[in-house]
Amino acid sequence: MSVIGPLPSKGSATLQNLHLVDVVEGRVRSGVAIEVRDGRIAAISSGSGSGVDGAPVLDLGGAYVAPGLINMHTHFSLSLPGAVGAEIEAMDAAGLALYMADGARRTLHNGITTVRCVAEKGHADFALRRAIESGRVEGPRIHTAGRALACTGGHGHGSDDTMECDGADEFARGVRTQIRAGADLIKLMISGGIAGEHETITTPQLTGEEMAAAISTAHAWGRKVTAHAGPADVIAQAVALGLDCVEHGYELTPEVCRLMAARGTALVPTLIVTRAQAFFDELGVPAWMQERSLGAGERHRQSYRAALEAGVEVLLGSDMPPFWPFEGTTAAVRELEHMHADGLDAAATLRAATIAPASWLGVDGDAGSLEVGKWADLVAMPQNPLDGPSALRDLDFVMKDGIVVRDGRTS
Numbered sequence: 478m479s480v481i482g483p484l485p486s487k488g489s490a491t492l493q494n495l496h497l498v499d500v501v502e503g504r505v506r507s508g509v510a511i512e513v514r515d516g517r518i519a520a521i522s523s524g525s526g527s528g529v530d531g532a533p534v535l536d537l538g539g540a541y542v543a544p545g546l547i548n549m550h551t552h553f554s555l556s557l558p559g560a561v562g563a564e565i566e567a568m569d570a571a572g573l574a575l576y577m578a579d580g581a582r583r584t585l586h587n588g589i590t591t592v593r594c595v596a597e598k599g600h601a602d603f604a605l606r607r608a609i610e611s612g613r614v615e616g617p618r619i620h621t622a623g624r625a626l627a628c629t630g631g632h633g634h635g636s637d638d639t640m641e642c643d644g645a646d647e648f649a650r651g652v653r654t655q656i657r658a659g660a661d662l663i664k665l666m667i668s669g670g671i672a673g674e675h676e677t678i679t680t681p682q683l684t685g686e687e688m689a690a691a692i693s694t695a696h697a698w699g700r701k702v703t704a705h706a707g708p709a710d711v712i713a714q715a716v717a718l719g720l721d722c723v724e725h726g727y728e729l730t731p732e733v734c735r736l737m738a739a740r741g742t743a744l745v746p747t748l749i750v751t752r753a754q755a756f757f758d759e760l761g762v763p764a765w766m767q768e769r770s771l772g773a774g775e776r777h778r779q780s781y782r783a784a785l786e787a788g789v790e791v792l793l794g795s796d797m798p799p800f801w802p803f804e805g806t807t808a809a810v811r812e813l814e815h816m817h818a819d820g821l822d823a824a825a826t827l828r829a830a831t832i833a834p835a836s837w838l839g840v841d842g843d844a845g846s847l848e849v850g851k852w853a854d855l856v857a858m859p860q861n862p863l864d865g866p867s868a869l870r871d872l873d874f875v876m877k878d879g880i881v882v883r884d885g886r887t888s
C-alpha cells in the first residue's frame with residue numbers, strides 16, 4: 478500500500494450479539510445491533526440490524542460493548558528520575574517520536590480511544606497527533622497541552638516537557654507559545670510534587686499574578702486550563718481565578734472541594750501515583766521519591782473522598798502511561814479500580830472514564846457514549862463494567878473510527 482495519499486481511517490461494520498452499555502443511563506440494553514457507517518454510529522436497532530453496504534458483520538458473542546475510554550492525564554514521553562527516565566531524556570527527536578508512537582499504539586490497543594496529554598517533550602505530541610489523524614500511526618485521539626508551564630526551578634523543570642516562565646508577562650507568553658504550536662489546553666504547575674528533588678508537594682510555586690495572567694490568556698483564546706496542584710490554599714486561589722481542572726489534588730480540604738464543586742472545577746485524582754511502588758521499582762526511581770510518593774497515599778485518599786463528598790466531578794487519569802502493565806492489568810484500569818474502591822459507584826466510575834471527560838474536552842457530541850451520530854469508538858469485554866471496573870481487565874476488542882484495531886477472537 479502506498480504511504481502517499483489518503484489512508485483508510487474510517488470503517489463501516491455491523492456489530493451483533495452484544496449488550497450495549499449505556500453509560501449515561503447506567504443500564505445495559507440487550508438484543509441490539511450497532512451499525513457503523515464511515516466511522517460513526519449510524520443506527521442502534523433491535524435484533525441483528527439491517528447491515529451496512531456489504532461491510533463486515535461481526536458477532537460479538539454476547540460481549541458488553543462500552544464507549545472507548547478517555548484518559549485525562551497522560552504523558553507519552555514521561556521520564557521520572559531514575560535509569561529508565563534517563564534513557565528517555567537522552568533520546569533524540571526521532572527516537573522520542575518513535576517511542577511515543579509505540580506508546581500511542583499500545584494505549585489504543587488497551588481500549589483508550591482518547592487521551593489528554595498534560596506535558597510532552599519536544600512538541601512531538603503535535604507531530605504524533607497529526608500522524609494519528611492522518612492514519613499513518615495507530616493511536617488514540619489526542620488533546621494536548623504541549624509543554625507545561627512552570628516557574629524557574631518549579632515542578633518538572635529541567636525536562637523538555639516544561640517551559641519555565643517568571644512573571645505575568647512570561648506566563649501569558651508561555652500560554653501563547655503553546656497555542657501557537659497547537660495546544661488544545663494549557664497545563665500549569667502551580668505547586669510542587671512528588672518527582673521534584675528541591676520541593677515538597679505543598680510548595681506554592683506561582684504568584685497570583687502569574688496564575689491570573691495564564692488563566693485569563695488561555696480563556697481569551699478559548700483554551701481550558703488544568704493545573705498540577707497539591708495544597709488546598711493554592712488550589713483555592715487558582716479556582717477563584719477560573720481554573721478548569723485540578724490534577725492530583727494531594728491535599729484537598731472539604732472547603733476547597735466545596736469551592737471546586739460550586740465552580741464546576743473537575744478533579745483528575747491520579748490515585749495510582751501514590752500507590753505505584755512496583756512501577757517505580759521497574760523504572761529505577763530513587764528511594765527519596767518513592768518514600769514521598771507512597772507516604773502521601775493516605776492523605777491523597779482522604780482528599781479524593783472529600784472531593785466525592787462535595788460532589789466534585791472526578792475524571793480518569795493514570796499519569797503513568799495508560800497501557801503500562803500494572804498489578805495484573807493496565808495503569809488506566811487499575812486507576813479506575815482505586816476510584817471505585819475509594820467510594821465512587823460503578824456507574825459513576827464508568828462515566829468518569831467516558832462521558833464526563835468527553836464533556837470536559839468539549840467532544841461529548843462525538844464521544845463518551847454509544848449514540849447514533851457519535852464516533853464508533855468502542856470497547857468490548859465478557860463481563861458487565863456496570864458491575865465494577867474490574868470487568869475492563871478482560872477487555873479484548875477495540876474499535877476506533879469504525880475500524881477494528883484489536884479483536885480478542887483472533888489475536
Ligand SMILES: [Zn+2]
Pocket residue numbers: 550552595796
Ligand atoms: Zn503527570
